[in-house]
Amino acid sequence: MTTALTTAAAGFGTGLSLIVAIGAQNAFVLRQGIRRDAVLAVVGICALSDAVLIALGVGGVGAVVVAYPQALTAVGWIGGAFLFCYGIFAARRVLRPGDAALRPEGEAAGSRRRAVLTCLALTWLNPHVYLDTVFLLGSIAAHRGSLRWTFGLGAALASLCWFAALGFGGRALGRFLAKPAAWRVLDGLVAVTMITLGALLAVRA
Numbered sequence: 001m002t003t004a005l006t007t008a009a010a011g012f013g014t015g016l017s018l019i020v021a022i023g024a025q026n027a028f029v030l031r032q033g034i035r036r037d038a039v040l041a042v043v044g045i046c047a048l049s050d051a052v053l054i055a056l057g058v059g060g061v062g063a064v065v066v067a068y069p070q071a072l073t074a075v076g077w078i079g080g081a082f083l084f085c086y087g088i089f090a091a092r093r094v095l096r097p098g099d100a101a102l103r104p105e106g107e108a109a110g111s112r113r114r115a116v117l118t119c120l121a122l123t124w125l126n127p128h129v130y131l132d133t134v135f136l137l138g139s140i141a142a143h144r145g146s147l148r149w150t151f152g153l154g155a156a157l158a159s160l161c162w163f164a165a166l167g168f169g170g171r172a173l174g175r176f177l178a179k180p181a182a183w184r185v186l187d188g189l190v191a192v193t194m195i196t197l198g199a200l201l202a203v204r205a
Helices: 002-019 024-035 039-067 071-095 112-124 127-142 145-168 170-177 180-204
Strands: none
Touching: 002 039, 002 127, 002 145, 002 180, 024 039, 024 112, 024 145, 024 170, 039 112, 039 127, 039 145, 071 127, 071 180, 127 145, 127 180, 145 170
């Protein structure tokens, strides 16, 4: 039980580190939350989409490793390199901050249908989503062996918590996330987490 909880917690932390980044999807969810416009639908789409993509990563990459154990080494090195670079870029943003802020300005969604279609486009047409949720999380989960689905569950829960916080807590979080200093703190945490995970993944490979 302890091992399962630890694995789920690791999945939660890793998933959160990958999701918490300035981007169009996060800005859109925050904007919807501030305006209280189709919040439940938008949060549900984002969280469910991430859960599906995480499952594809855990199942797909994990299945390859189970079928071809020698692939674990390649997956470890490639995944570790990606995570390390991800962490370096986050650290660079801490040392050289630009206009880093999550800005919810923009036109209102106008209707629930438009909000849903926009959310689907921002989620499924973003190539970084596939890199983060399918490949990176799948690579890390593959090293968890039989507990890889527990790891994936933790990552999916992190996604749900993050998008729910942005959507339903939009008014409160909007003031905080609009400050560049807040993102320097978040980027610092992301940098430490990603560089550590990348190094561990490469060592295990």
